[in-house]
Structure formats: structure tokens, C-alpha cells
Amino acid sequence: MERARYLEDYEIGESRETYGRTITETDFVVHAGHTGDFFPHHMDKEFMAKSEFGGRIAHGTMIFAIGVGLTATEINPLAFSYGYDRLRFVRPVLIGDTIRTRVTAARKEDDPKRPNSGKLFEKVEVLNQRDEVVLVCEHIYIVEKKEVMA
Amino acid sequence: MERARYLEDYEIGESRETYGRTITETDFVVHAGHTGDFFPHHMDKEFMAKSEFGGRIAHGTMIFAIGVGLTATEINPLAFSYGYDRLRFVRPVLIGDTIRTRVTAARKEDDPKRPNSGKLFEKVEVLNQRDEVVLVCEHIYIVEKKEVMA
């Protein structure tokens, strides 16, 4: 559950995929109640039946939070999360869709402010049961280096 | 609650601030249960008492989801959310902190793929009770134009 990995230990291109999780009507209601966003796009079946989507669509913040949460299985004590770039809501998620997350080590960069660490950029893709990408973003992970340049 | 605004109706520099909301231990537990991320940084009081933070720190995804949720008071039927850029977790949020969100219209851009609309970039800042920024990101909002160039 804890696995120490230095920046050098991540191989560009390595990838892992999480379990699947069905997004239920319950998740819609919980997320609305958790965030206070009760917009009819997420909560009004009648209103959305007439929309182009044919039904209520998930909050973007929920798919992001659950998509990231699915990856929280292993702690790297040598790293911490710095932020996310280019978060995009590519396709709507409807009640009953099943999502999973694929994380791929995309590239590394030095971190001018932290000489003992570097940035690992991870491509995060949330997929549905038809293997379509529904959300994509880039995670910026600050990871300690094994060997620090003099 | 619904207010139609064209891209031209947004003035660069205009700003709004939400109500405050105290982030409670309950929110920590709800977010862990909602996302499945039970990492000890968020859930283990004993472990975190010894850390540099002195206590459990909020999930970044929670401050993002609640921070954005606080702004969900008015629907613009001429716009939709495209994504977020440069999401950064600037300071930790601890149990009992009170956050609010400030949204500022930052800049506009044409959208090559959508001639009838444009992009409004909104600076989103989540602040705590000491007026410190705890999270920042840029929201990309696709908004219809009133006048479309021939």
C-alpha cells in the first residue's frame, strides 16, 4: 500500500488501470449535496429527457473527483500532488455508466524551485464501459530524485 | 436564477464572490466515501498530528469540487463548461477552515471550432478565512456571441 519510488523509477510510457465503478443515481445526489450544485442538468429528469443527452449528466467535478479517487490505492511517500493541467470534459457520463481510470507516465521535467525533486507528468484518462474517454487531464506529481546533481 | 449573457456581456475584470462555507470533518468523511480515497493524510488524526500540517488536510479534489460548487447559483443558458487549466493546490485546507470562491473574468478568445461562440477564461480563486488563496485554476467557458462576423 506504500511504495517508495524515486523519479528515476518511473518509466515513461508505463501505465496502470483501475477497477471499474458504476456511476449511480446515488452518486449524482451525493455530489449535488456535497458541493451544493443542484443545477437541473444533474438533478431534473424531466428537463433533461428533452435535452440532447436524453437524461441527467454527471457533474464534471464528480467525474474528476471519482476518476482520481479510483487511483488512490498506493502511496508514494517520496511524492506529492502539485496540480492538474488541461482538464477537459470530453463526453457526458450518464447514470449507469461504468468508469475506470488509466494513468500513464507521460514525461518528466526538472523543477527549478526544487533541485532535489522533479516533475512527473501523468496522463489521466477516465474511460467508460465502451472504452471511450470521458475526461482527460494531466497530473503534475513532484517526486524526489534518487541522485541529485552537484 | 437563469440569466442569459452573451460573450460580449462579460466585462474583463468583473468579479463575484460566493458565500462562505466551513469545511467540516463531515466533508472530509463524505469526500473520502464519495471518491474512495481514504489516504491517511485525510483520515488519520494520529498520523497527521505528527506531520508538518499538524492535522488532517483536505483532498485537493474536494476543495476543487466544493469551490466550484459554491459558484453554482446562476445558469447561463448560452454557455457551457469546457474544462479547467492550471489547477493548483496552493495551501492546505484543514478541518474548520472556511472557504469562499472569487470568480474574475480574465480574458476572451475566439474558438476556431465554434464561430458563433468564444472562450471566456475565468480566474477561479478559493480563499480561506484569512483571505489566503488555497486553490486557483482557470475555468474555460464557451459562450455564444451576440454578433457573429460574416
Add this chain to the structure above:
Amino acid sequence: MERARYLEDYEIGESRETYGRTITETDFVVHAGHTGDFFPHHMDKEFMAKSEFGGRIAHGTMIFAIGVGLTATEINPLAFSYGYDRLRFVRPVLIGDTIRTRVTAARKEDDPKRPNSGKLFEKVEVLNQRDEVVLVCEHIYIVEKKEVMA
């Protein structure tokens, strides 16, 4: 758990009291999320610290719903709930207060629309740990009569 009682079986003045239940910060957060009412009176510790109440105060609808819920221990298959009169929020409930409910059979009335039943008016009082009434209302209960006038 089920106890059949005719209108005649209720004695005016008879009274019962429920267990106590401490109203927690969790209940505040759950009720806000359940109803969508995130007003700062219930959710913003900083804002309310400066108020006359000294802290966040419970939603009136929550004290009503939980106060009534506490009484839900026994079903009378000969009766149903018609409504409530004179619901008043007498005193604020703060986080950590412990409430219980006292129900007293107050008076009976014929029901012109239902000759086989009558109305039992129950005085419902929600009390706190200092035995102060915090909420009061009158419950109208339609109960079958044992003996129907010819």
C-alpha cells in the same frame, strides 16, 4: 411495533417522550446537502461567530424532520398523517444540542368528510437538554373510529 388504536383509544392528555438525540455538525451538513439550503446561517462558522447566536444555527426544517422522526417508533394501521398546524421555531438549535420530542394528545374533532374517522390533534414539542422548547407544532392525525354513528 404495530399497534392498532381507534380514535376512542386515545385519551386526551396522554403523553409520550422519545429518546434524546444530539444534533451534530454532521446533521447540519447532511441537511444542507439533502435540501440544497447552504445559507451561511447554517454553514459558515466565521459569519455566525459574529452573530447574536454565536454560532451556526440548525435549519428549521431539520429540527422539524428529526423531531418528528424521533417519534416514528410505532405504527398505527388505523391512522394516517393529515398535516401540521402552527409550526413555530421557538429557539435556535446549535451544534451539540440534544433534542427529544414530547407528543401529547390535545383534542379530538369530527371529520365532516370522513364519517368513519375523526381528527386527533397532537401537540408536538421538541425540547433541548435544558428542557426548553425549541420547536412546537400541532399534528393532525386522522384515526378510525371504533363505533360509527348511524
Add this chain to the structure above:
Amino acid sequence: MERARYLEDYEIGESRETYGRTITETDFVVHAGHTGDFFPHHMDKEFMAKSEFGGRIAHGTMIFAIGVGLTATEINPLAFSYGYDRLRFVRPVLIGDTIRTRVTAARKEDDPKRPNSGKLFEKVEVLNQRDEVVLVCEHIYIVEKKEVMA
């Protein structure tokens, strides 16, 4: 989000309607857990399939709490909620029904105990997707007067 309105600013007959919200099985389970009322009318699908309603029916306190919660979009700092009269459960709400709330300024009255304020009585109607009233009550709102009689 905050709008100061004196008693004189409310026009008798003025009306507003909220967004719609679909009442889900999740709401039933959350309300039972929140209030402790697990009566089979709300929780036992098999038992209720044989009833006149054909299925589980919502707690009256839930439709009241959510119906009122839907209206919580704007704060009037010159007013506070005093209580409710004539709360009636007119029609059952089943899982999947979509409700919204209409609030109409019905009448005003002087408040003998508060010479600087008066009572605004608002008719609160909760409607379903067939525009049928499912719950009705009268909200008593104490609002400051602009001009106080000498």
C-alpha cells in the same frame, strides 16, 4: 444572492418558481437515515407494491424540507422565518417524481409585538411533473418595514 427587501417591496400576488428536482430512491434512503423514520411505507418495496399507492411514498417531512430548500436561493437580510401554518400533504410523491416549488406573496399583517416589522404570508406550493400540487403550506415571514408609523 443577497437582496434587501422591505415589507413594502413585496407586492401581493408576486410569485416565483424554482428549478425542478427529481426525487430519487436515494433521497428516500437519505431521509430515512437522517430522521430515523424507516417505516415500511417509505422503505419496503414489497409491502407497498400491494398498497393503494403501488409503491413506496415519500416522507411528508422530506417533501416539506426539500420543497422549502429549493427556494433557498436568495437571502433577505431584513427578514427571518417565523413558522409555517396549514401544512398539508395533498398527494403522495413516488420515487422518480420531479418536484418544484412556487412561492406567492399572499397577504401582509401588522405584528403587534414588532412595530418596526410586519408579517408577510407566503403561499408555498410544491408541484409535481404533472403540475399537481403535492404539498401546500403558508410561510410566515417577518420583514422589516421601510417606514415605521409614529
Add this chain to the structure above:
Amino acid sequence: MERARYLEDYEIGESRETYGRTITETDFVVHAGHTGDFFPHHMDKEFMAKSEFGGRIAHGTMIFAIGVGLTATEINPLAFSYGYDRLRFVRPVLIGDTIRTRVTAARKEDDPKRPNSGKLFEKVEVLNQRDEVVLVCEHIYIVEKKEVMA
């Protein structure tokens, strides 16, 4: 709601049955979030559609906790819960099944460590809507004796 019963007051063979409660998809999501067990057996509709069960199956710990919770209607101030023996998950519970619990006084035993009390063993059976046992266990209840041997 409180009923004092000595060990001698329990008759071997006496039995009680609770109300029914439909186990909903919401309960699955709540239990996963409450315990942190998001295994696909409980959460992934697609994965389980291909399994021998044909759908998601309930956590064993949930059926135990809710099955026991259904019996919590009456407090015996002369007794406390010591533990459970032979807890077995006999049949899967699927979303939409309706369970109820039957408790039968099975046998009594002296408690060497507590001369003033004895052990009451209660057979706890959780049944579904087809009257099939889905979970069984033996509850050990320490109950005061009315007459203590010299």
C-alpha cells in the same frame, strides 16, 4: 421503547420479526463509502453482469449491520451485547431485494465470570422477500438474572 427483562423473562423459542427493508443501490454506495470497500463485486455493474450472480452483490458486512440494525427497536437496560458466533453469508443479496430479521431465543448458559448474569443465545436470521435465509448468526447477549444463587 425501554423494556427491562431479566434472563428468566426470556422464554426459549420466543421469536420476533422486524419490518422489511428494501436494499437499494443507494445502500450499496453508502456502505462502500462508509467502509472503504469499493470492490467491483459491489460496485461494477458491467463486471458483475457476466458473473454467476448476474449483478452486483451486497457486502456481507452491510447485510449483517442492517440486519442487526432492524432489530434495534427496544432497549433492555439489564443486558448488553457480547458478540456474535457463526456468522454466515448464506445467499447473495442483490439490489432490490427486501430483507427482514427474525430473532429467536435459542438457549441460555451461565457465565462463569459474571455470577449475577447469564448468556442468552439468540438465533438471528436475515430473510429475503422469498423467505430464504440470506444471513445467519448467533447473538450472545449478557442479561442480568432476577434471582442470584447464593
Add this chain to the structure above:
Amino acid sequence: MERARYLEDYEIGESRETYGRTITETDFVVHAGHTGDFFPHHMDKEFMAKSEFGGRIAHGTMIFAIGVGLTATEINPLAFSYGYDRLRFVRPVLIGDTIRTRVTAARKEDDPKRPNSGKLFEKVEVLNQRDEVVLVCEHIYIVEKKEVMA
């Protein structure tokens, strides 16, 4: 996250320990709402302040469910959970205690009904922040054998 292990792969005496998790007032409220057990031992601060425990004590079913949930980090596709023996509530858990679970492979047994599998008995101990055992039970795990006797 998935790791196939045959019965032979488990070594008697091998042990693993989970992360810690602080049991919060929120967990008490969630468990009461999830199971319907609102007994004052868990919910009434005033009542329990006068008790021998000095405060509200956790539901035994909650410590069992969360204690087991903490171990749900790895799936063995060759095994399934059969039940639990000798579940004992050894010490009370109060709000703010931090628990973790230790699982130890205790002994193996043939399963007369399943020649291709055997029983692995795991000792499950839930510990608090003072390393005291608060709950103990024996988990019965049916695991496939690598080599089946002819």
C-alpha cells in the same frame, strides 16, 4: 490490486496491517442512518456523559464493518469469504479514536464439501491508537488449492 494466491501460498503466521482511520462523529451519524440503530448509547451525548464510558460509544457493527473494510485493498480471485466466528467487542470505541486492522493467517483446514479448496482461518484484530484490541474475530476464507489430492 488483484493477486491470485492459492491456499498453499498463505504461510501460517504471516500478517499485514492496514492504514489507520480516525472514527469520527460523522461515522457514528452515518452508521445510525445506514442501519436505523439510533440507540442513545451512540447518539445522545448528554445521556452518555453520565455513563461509565464518559461519552457516546460506537456501534459494534460499525467497528466490524469499517475494520473489515480497511482490509479491502487486494482481491484474491481464487478465494471468497465464507463467514466469521467468535466476533467479540472487546473495548468501546469513542469518537476520535483511530483504528487499524491486523490480519494474521492462523490455521488451515480441509473443506469436506469442496475438495478443490480449503479453509484459511484469519485472525482479525482491530486496534486503537493505544495498540489495544477493540474488536476481534476469525475470518473464514475459502481458497482454492494448487494441488488437489487424487
